[in-house]
Amino acid sequence: MPPRTRGAEPTVVPPGTHGEEATAELRFDANLKWLFTELPFEARFDAAAAAGFRGVEYSSPYEYPAAELARRLNDAGLEQVLINTPAGAPACLPGRVAEFRAGFSLALEYAVGLGSDFIHVMGGRRPAGVSRDRAFAHFVTNLAWAAEQARGTGVRLLIEAQNKRDSPGFVLDGQEHAAAVVEALDTDHVGIMFDVYHAQIDEGDLITKVTALRPRTFHYQVADPPSRHEPGTGEIGWRNLFAAIRAGGYDGWIGCEYRPAGETVAGLGWIEELAR
Numbered sequence: 001m002p003p004r005t006r007g008a009e010p011t012v013v014p015p016g017t018h019g020e021e022a023t024a025e026l027r028f029d030a031n032l033k034w035l036f037t038e039l040p041f042e043a044r045f046d047a048a049a050a051a052g053f054r055g056v057e058y059s060s061p062y063e064y065p066a067a068e069l070a071r072r073l074n075d076a077g078l079e080q081v082l083i084n085t086p087a088g089a090p091a092c093l094p095g096r097v098a099e100f101r102a103g104f105s106l107a108l109e110y111a112v113g114l115g116s117d118f119i120h121v122m123g124g125r126r127p128a129g130v131s132r133d134r135a136f137a138h139f140v141t142n143l144a145w146a147a148e149q150a151r152g153t154g155v156r157l158l159i160e161a162q163n164k165r166d167s168p169g170f171v172l173d174g175q176e177h178a179a180a181v182v183e184a185l186d187t188d189h190v191g192i193m194f195d196v197y198h199a200q201i202d203e204g205d206l207i208t209k210v211t212a213l214r215p216r217t218f219h220y221q222v223a224d225p226p227s228r229h230e231p232g233t234g235e236i237g238w239r240n241l242f243a244a245i246r247a248g249g250y251d252g253w254i255g256c257e258y259r260p261a262g263e264t265v266a267g268l269g270w271i272e273e274l275a276r
């Protein structure tokens with residue numbers, strides 16, 4: 001992100017925060033699948049660091065040896081925040097348990113090798129002919145197995161609800177549904193990835209949800225609907241939303257998972273403008 005000159009603190013205290021002190025500085029990481037696409041993937045690490053980011057996330061590290069990615073992270077002085085489980089075998093697919101397990105084991109190997117904070121265990125879309133309940137039951141069973149594998153590794157797991165317009169038939173129905181799954185698992189290393197873009201499209205009521213689900217939220221991702229460009233290009237009231245996240249004392253990362261409207265670095269001004 002651009003140099004951290006502190007801007008004015010937000011003056012609006014959102015409803016539901018009861019005036020708790022909003023002191024935490026929000027930390028943004030660059031999603032290298034979405035940002036810096038002007039450059040080949042290998043060059044995005046240095047570009048992100050040069051733009052001021054200290055952390056990165058990307059869905060798929062699997063095209064590269066973990067040692068090579070670890071070297072790039074280290075050379076650029078970046079932390080790995082998040083990787084996804086391999087796209088081919090999401091957790092909700094009946095009859096693909098062996099594939100899910102192999103994919104998760106590979107993800108865990110990479111996450112440990114990269115020092116990644118999180119693995120996003122992708123829920124996926126229910127295939128035609130598979131009922132909601134069946135897909136959901138598979139998702140929960142696979143996730144519980146994955147949580148057992150991750151225990152003691154220091155890698156935490158995330159689940160994400162995706163909007164039904166972009167991802168029809170997605171196995172999770174929204175943020176509260178994701179929270180209920182996390183609660184039922186009753187473990188401290190599985191949490192919500194609250195993707196603000198998806199939540200706004202299907203649900204709205206963002207400040208209330210961010211505030212209520214704060215204890216179960218390990219990570220946020222941001223993009224502005226309808227275009228999925230930078231915050232400030234669409235319909236969300238970002239100053240108040242960021243103030244609500246800050247007011248809850250959140251000290252984790254916020255992933256920039258958006259498609260830049262123009263050149264990536266030229267579009268980063270929203271951080272100072274809306275989040276400081």
Ligand SMILES: O=C(O)[C@@H](O)C(=O)CO
Pocket residue numbers: 059084120122160162195198221257
């Ligand atoms: O929101 C998204 O699209 C991502 O976070 C993702 O992981 C894609 O499955």
Ligand SMILES: [Mg+2]
Pocket residue numbers: 160195221257
């Ligand atoms: Mg997301």
